[in-house]
Amino acid sequence: MSKNNIDAYRRKFLVGxxxxxxxxxVAPGLLLRQAQAKPADEAVTDKVRWGMLIDxxxxxxxxxxxxxxxxxxxxxxxETHSNDKQKTHWVRxxxxxxxxxxxxxxxxxxxxxCETAPCAxxxxxxxxxxxxxxxxxxxxxxxxxxRYCMMACPYKARSLVHEAIYDQKPDSPxxxxxxxxxxxxxxxxDEGKQPACVESSGGAIxxxxxxxxxxEISKVLKEKGGKQxxxxxxxxxxxxxxGI
Amino acid sequence: MFGKAQNxxxxxTLLALASLMVGCGETxxxxxxxxxxxxxxxxxEPDDVMRRNHMDxxxxxxxxxxxxxxxxxxYSFKACINCHIPAxxxxxxxxxxxxxxxxxxEHFCATCHAYVGVQLDCFECHSDNPxxxxxxxxxxxxxxxx
Ligand code: SF4
Numbered sequence: 001m002s003k004n005n006i007d008a009y010r011r012k013f014l015v016g017x018x019x020x021x022x023x024x025x026v027a028p029g030l031l032l033r034q035a036q037a038k039p040a041d042e043a044v045t046d047k048v049r050w051g052m053l054i055d056x057x058x059x060x061x062x063x064x065x066x067x068x069x070x071x072x073x074x075x076x077x078x079e080t081h082s083n084d085k086q087k088t089h090w091v092r093x094x095x096x097x098x099x100x101x102x103x104x105x106x107x108x109x110x111x112x113x114c115e116t117a118p119c120a121x122x123x124x125x126x127x128x129x130x131x132x133x134x135x136x137x138x139x140x141x142x143x144x145x146x147r148y149c150m151m152a153c154p155y156k157a158r159s160l161v162h163e164a165i166y167d168q169k170p171d172s173p174x175x176x177x178x179x180x181x182x183x184x185x186x187x188x189x190d191e192g193k194q195p196a197c198v199e200s201s202g203g204a205i206x207x208x209x210x211x212x213x214x215x216e217i218s219k220v221l222k223e224k225g226g227k228q229x230x231x232x233x234x235x236x237x238x239x240x241x242x243g244i
Numbered sequence: 245m246f247g248k249a250q251n252x253x254x255x256x257t258l259l260a261l262a263s264l265m266v267g268c269g270e271t272x273x274x275x276x277x278x279x280x281x282x283x284x285x286x287x288x289e290p291d292d293v294m295r296r297n298h299m300d301x302x303x304x305x306x307x308x309x310x311x312x313x314x315x316x317x318x319y320s321f322k323a324c325i326n327c328h329i330p331a332x333x334x335x336x337x338x339x340x341x342x343x344x345x346x347x348x349x350e351h352f353c354a355t356c357h358a359y360v361g362v363q364l365d366c367f368e369c370h371s372d373n374p375x376x377x378x379x380x381x382x383x384x385x386x387x388x389x390x
Contacts, residue, residue, distance in 0.1 A: 043312035131313065139310045140369055166339070168371045170322050175369030190313045 037192025049134040050184055050238060051210040053217050053226045056107045057243040058204035063093045063108030069200035073185065074172040081163045088159040090182045091197070105244060110182035111136055111157040112229065113238030119149035119158065134238050135184045145177040154230050157181045210238065273358040274349045279328055288318045321366070326374045328352040340364065340372040
């Protein structure tokens with residue numbers, strides 16, 4: 001772990017100087033980046049910050065399709081010995097009703113991929129971490145299942161696997177005694193594909209690079225805005241909502 | 245008096261030794277290396293290197309993949325499984341455990357690990373076959389192999 005951190009630090013430093021040099025020689029308008037697959041042997045960088053914008057008014061079924069697509073992609077929720085409180089959820093639908101007006105709406109809630117992630121902050125082993133491109137993950141190889149991160153997460157986005165798991169998806173390793181949550185379909189993102197929920201949403205969820213002002217997500221966010229849940233916590237989430 | 249105590253001690257030592265040897269009489273688990281041998285020349289390293297170092301290769305690669313998003317196929321755990329474990333045998337996926345939760349000699353990784361008595365932790369989280377899906381909705385080939 002410490003070696004990884006050092007590498008990340010050195011890369012940040014190198015990338016920082018590299019960008020400064022590029023900005024001198026290339027006109028600003030030419031600094032276009034496209035959301036495409038990075039070469040498999042290249043490490044992710046913080047030039048990119050992945051994000052999602054969820055328009056709940058256009059999301060069919062109050063987001064149930066998102067939950068189903070996620071389950072199908074990652075195979076979670078198939079526990080047979082766990083009770084309802086123990087069962088895993090990577091994304092769930094939450095219904096909100098305003099007390100006075102009784103106006104209510106439903107939204108899918110998953111890991112919000114915070115810039116300053118409380119889970120990574122409290123994790124005693126370094127298993128919870130934020131990848132350079134903003135995706136918050138659990139390294140299950142070093143997770144000890146203490147669940148401190150679950151306590152720290154304001155979005156209730158994480159769960160612990162309570163029982164032995166079989167027949168996992170090859171791209172979604174899952175096992176007893178480790179904590180898990182939305183990975184923003186990191187295995188697909190690394191191949192230049194969209195997360196499974198985005199593909200299932202019929203255009204209601206936009207996925208892209210928040211650092212690139214020319215990406216679709218940045219353009220829509222600039223024009224129409226997008227709210228964070230619990231914005232008061234100042235976590236600068238990568239997942240934003242419209243219609244809440 | 246003294247001799248009696250010594251006798252008891254000797255008996256106890258013998259009993260302890262005997263209990264340690266329980267199970268040793270069983271024959272060693274069967275080794276099924278056909279798949280491994282068939283793949284030897286295509287493997288990413290010579291077989292003697294792989295035999296000794298595979299765990300270091302995949303451990304190094306796991307950190308690179310999880311933390312840095314590096315997904316090259318050499319030393320990729322998924323690539324090992326896709327090559328060494330058949331998608332199915334007799335219409336069923338080849339799992340590392342048998343139905344009575346013993347290491348399955350038909351599974352390439354499990355056959356050696358059972359033989360040498362080394363615990364096999366990878367598959368507590370990772371898919372143990374290329375399909376990774378329950379037989380009912382098995383997605384053999386196709387996207388799972390990418
Ligand atoms: S459960 Fe795992 S990821 Fe969460 S804080 Fe503990 S060690 Fe870290």
